[in-house]
Amino acid sequence: MLEQIISGGQTGADQAALDTAIKFDILHGGWISKGRKTEAGPLPAKYNLKQMDTPDYPSRTRQNILDSHGTVIIARGPLKGGSRLTYSYTLESERPCCRIDLFKQDIFEAALVLKDFISQNYIQILNVAGPRASHDPAIYFDVRSVIESMLYLFYLESDAEKDLDLALPETLNKDIFPQDLEQALNLICEDLSLKTKTRIARMDNTRLKDIYFAMLDYIKAKTGIDEANLDFFNRLSGGKPSWEYTPEDGVMDIVRALKIGLNHHYSLRIL
Numbered sequence: 001m002l003e004q005i006i007s008g009g010q011t012g013a014d015q016a017a018l019d020t021a022i023k024f025d026i027l028h029g030g031w032i033s034k035g036r037k038t039e040a041g042p043l044p045a046k047y048n049l050k051q052m053d054t055p056d057y058p059s060r061t062r063q064n065i066l067d068s069h070g071t072v073i074i075a076r077g078p079l080k081g082g083s084r085l086t087y088s089y090t091l092e093s094e095r096p097c098c099r100i101d102l103f104k105q106d107i108f109e110a111a112l113v114l115k116d117f118i119s120q121n122y123i124q125i126l127n128v129a130g131p132r133a134s135h136d137p138a139i140y141f142d143v144r145s146v147i148e149s150m151l152y153l154f155y156l157e158s159d160a161e162k163d164l165d166l167a168l169p170e171t172l173n174k175d176i177f178p179q180d181l182e183q184a185l186n187l188i189c190e191d192l193s194l195k196t197k198t199r200i201a202r203m204d205n206t207r208l209k210d211i212y213f214a215m216l217d218y219i220k221a222k223t224g225i226d227e228a229n230l231d232f233f234n235r236l237s238g239g240k241p242s243w244e245y246t247p248e249d250g251v252m253d254i255v256r257a258l259k260i261g262l263n264h265h266y267s268l269r270i271l
Contacts, residue, residue, distance in 0.1 A: 006030030013130025016143035068127035070096035111149035
């Protein structure tokens, strides 16, 4: 049901939502103030946001509400500043709004609430709002976790898990961990049957998130990326801080590289 995630591009909650959309190949967008203004300077070019004609924040806040089917505000405690303004605009425009208080709900509970909000309101374009990084340094990681957990809940509810049928091994040799991406791909391919390799190769790229969720635990165990093989994780992260690049992000990078390699070697071609 969810087709696009938009936000105002500010640091913290806004950019967390956009980065999660980019990670899962979900369309992203939204309106940002003139000059692509954020508290950390101009918004990087990788974010496909449109500029308003005015530099003030309230205008783009209102426009993102109007351009979406519903807004979620993820924060801690009573709403303040821009988050409070966002909520008042949703009431004024009579648009669906979901308030998540991370003081009252953990990540999984918040994901359940967000999933139900999207389902009950038929949300295709979701506007995400919340505090900026300077007001809540931990909000970036938490918003990413909530949205990713919500996507996982939708995955479990769908037929994707049965349809994939990747036949992953039940036991793994954990004495050998890869030192780089090429070694990781070789070790993973050794475990996969020809049928599984061909199945992944022939899948449309829009199903990359299904492959990711199906292989998440397996790849973590196979590569030790989440705890036992920090050298490999650090090479994949390229030195990014832990709140910005997680083991789960590393798994997605591995899945992308695996899909590209299998596309090249195992896609069926018509001659």
